[in-house]
Amino acid sequence: MKKRVKVIITLIAITLLLPIKAAAVTLGEYEAAVEKYTKELREKEAKIAKGKEEIAAVKKTIAETEDKIAQAEEEIEKLQAEIEKCDKEIKKKDAESKKIIEYYQIENGNNAYLEYIFGATSITDMVYRMSVAEQLTDYNDKVMKELKALIETNKKKKAELKKKQEELGELKKKLESEKERIEEEVSGVEGTVPSTKGQIELYQKRVNYYRSRGCSSNDIIGVTCDVPPKVTPSSGGGNVTPGAIIGENGFRFPVNGGRISWGYGGGHKGIDITRGCGTPIYAVAPGRVYYVGNGLDNYGAYMVLIVHNVNGQLVFSQYAHVQPGIPVYVGQSVDTNTVVAYMGSTGYSTGCHLHLEMSRNYGWAYNGTYYQYVNNITSPWNFVPSPY
Ligand SMILES: [Zn+2]
Numbered sequence: 001m002k003k004r005v006k007v008i009i010t011l012i013a014i015t016l017l018l019p020i021k022a023a024a025v026t027l028g029e030y031e032a033a034v035e036k037y038t039k040e041l042r043e044k045e046a047k048i049a050k051g052k053e054e055i056a057a058v059k060k061t062i063a064e065t066e067d068k069i070a071q072a073e074e075e076i077e078k079l080q081a082e083i084e085k086c087d088k089e090i091k092k093k094d095a096e097s098k099k100i101i102e103y104y105q106i107e108n109g110n111n112a113y114l115e116y117i118f119g120a121t122s123i124t125d126m127v128y129r130m131s132v133a134e135q136l137t138d139y140n141d142k143v144m145k146e147l148k149a150l151i152e153t154n155k156k157k158k159a160e161l162k163k164k165q166e167e168l169g170e171l172k173k174k175l176e177s178e179k180e181r182i183e184e185e186v187s188g189v190e191g192t193v194p195s196t197k198g199q200i201e202l203y204q205k206r207v208n209y210y211r212s213r214g215c216s217s218n219d220i221i222g223v224t225c226d227v228p229p230k231v232t233p234s235s236g237g238g239n240v241t242p243g244a245i246i247g248e249n250g251f252r253f254p255v256n257g258g259r260i261s262w263g264y265g266g267g268h269k270g271i272d273i274t275r276g277c278g279t280p281i282y283a284v285a286p287g288r289v290y291y292v293g294n295g296l297d298n299y300g301a302y303m304v305l306i307v308h309n310v311n312g313q314l315v316f317s318q319y320a321h322v323q324p325g326i327p328v329y330v331g332q333s334v335d336t337n338t339v340v341a342y343m344g345s346t347g348y349s350t351g352c353h354l355h356l357e358m359s360r361n362y363g364w365a366y367n368g369t370y371y372q373y374v375n376n377i378t379s380p381w382n383f384v385p386s387p388y
Contacts, residue, residue: 025330027210027225028217033203041196044189051186058179065172072165079158086147086154093147097140100133206331221331222288228309228333231285235335244282244336247385251285252336254319254356255343258387261353264379270318270357271380277323277352279343284308284317284356284384286335289328294346301347302326304340313360315383320355321347356380 120126210221219225229235235250243256258275262268283306291305303320323344334340345352359376 025221026217027207027215027219027221030203030206030210030331031217034200034207037196037199037203041193041200044193044196047189048186048193051182051189054182055179055186058175058182062172062175062179065168065175069165069168069172072161072168076158076161076165079154079161083151083154083158086151090144090147090151093140093144097137097144100137100140206329210331222290222307223314226288226331226333228287228307230309230311231287235286245385245387246336247383249383250336251383251385252282253385253387254281254284254317254354255279256282258354260387264381269377270320270355273354273356274352275343275354277343277345279352279354280339281319281322281341281343281354282336283334283338283340284336284358284380285310286333287317289330289332289334289340290316292326292328292330294324301349302341302344303347304328306334306340310383316359317380317383318355318357318359320357321345321349321353356384358383 118126120129210219210226213226215221215225222228231250233248233250245253255273255275258273258279260271261274262272264271281304285306285308287306287308289304290307291303294302301320302322302324303318304322304326306317306319308315308317319341321344322341324346326341328334328338328340332338341354343352343354349355358378358380360378
């Protein structure tokens with residue numbers, strides 16, 4: 001009783017509130033998908049190219065910065081050498097002056113200066129000789145002062161260069177991390193390129209296929225073009241899955257084995273087949289996949305809809321509660337050997353089973369924006385052979 005109430009609520013929900021919004025596709029939608037992914041690929045390629053340009057530019061700036069750092073280093077070394085040279089010169093001059101002063105102060109009784117002074121041949125010569133010594137020390141003092149000033153200037157220059165060099169080092173670090181960031185970004189985008197290319201290939205293949213089947217952009221695949229072939233007594237033939245039960249009309253029971261856990265009627269709009277989770281589910285007849293997904297998520301959750309051609313009338317089979325990994329795509333041509341889903345327990349379900357529902361003559365109708373459920377449900381037993 002409880003189950004029945006649920007079903008009734010569910011049916012109301014389906015009819016009034018939950019039209020499928022994405023059932024069936026036009027060839028144009030697949031063409032649009034090709035365009036969309038192609039555009040995406042171009043954008044990705046442009047991003048990669050731009051990123052690579054940026055990397056090259058940053059690398060160039062890094063190299064320039066390294067040159068500047070090396071130049072600064074060279075100048076610092078030059079200044080250091082200059083400072084040392086001046087230092088030596090000062091010491092030399094200082095020693096020289098000291099010697100001259102020593103001579104001048106006559107501290108040593110036996111020194112060359114005195115000998116030099118007293119060696120004068122006349123007073124004039126002596127005065128001259130004394131003035132020479134004085135001038136010499138004065139000159140040394142002057143030179144030393146200049147040298148000291150030069151050292152100060154060079155030290156200042158050196159400090160400035162060191163600071164500049166440090167700043168360049170910081171800049172280099174920043175540039176390197178920026179380069180790494182862009183490289184990561186580029187390789188991230190590059191990583192997604194194969195999947196985009198795969199999507200283009202996939203949809204292009206479908207577009208090519210349906211074009212070869214005579215579909216044009218506005219055609220609804222399986223309905224207004226590539227209409228499934230009529231189900232005939234022989235359509236269940238060929239490479240038949242072992243264990244398949246095939247009726248005289250060409251329809252088959254959708255699983256191999258299994259039992260009917262809930263029959264059709266009395267509020268239950270389909271038949272429930274139980275055979276364990278993951279059991280392969282086959283199309284009940286040749287047709288075109290019309291819908292795949294979980295558009296009726298309050299009810300059947302993941303489901304597949306297939307459209308069949310029964311003497312020119314479109315008949316729909318619906319496989320509900322299946323597992324999410326559905327192995328077919330919308331528009332795909334299927335037959336009674338095609339696994340279209342795996343038995344699951346998604347949606348309103350308390351255990352793994354298949355809810356098989358069938359409807360005649362546009363059970364799903366286009367309302368201008370989307371495909372809406374229209375209650376034209378019929379007993380699956382009108383088509384599908386009983387396993388018993
Ligand atoms: Zn059911």
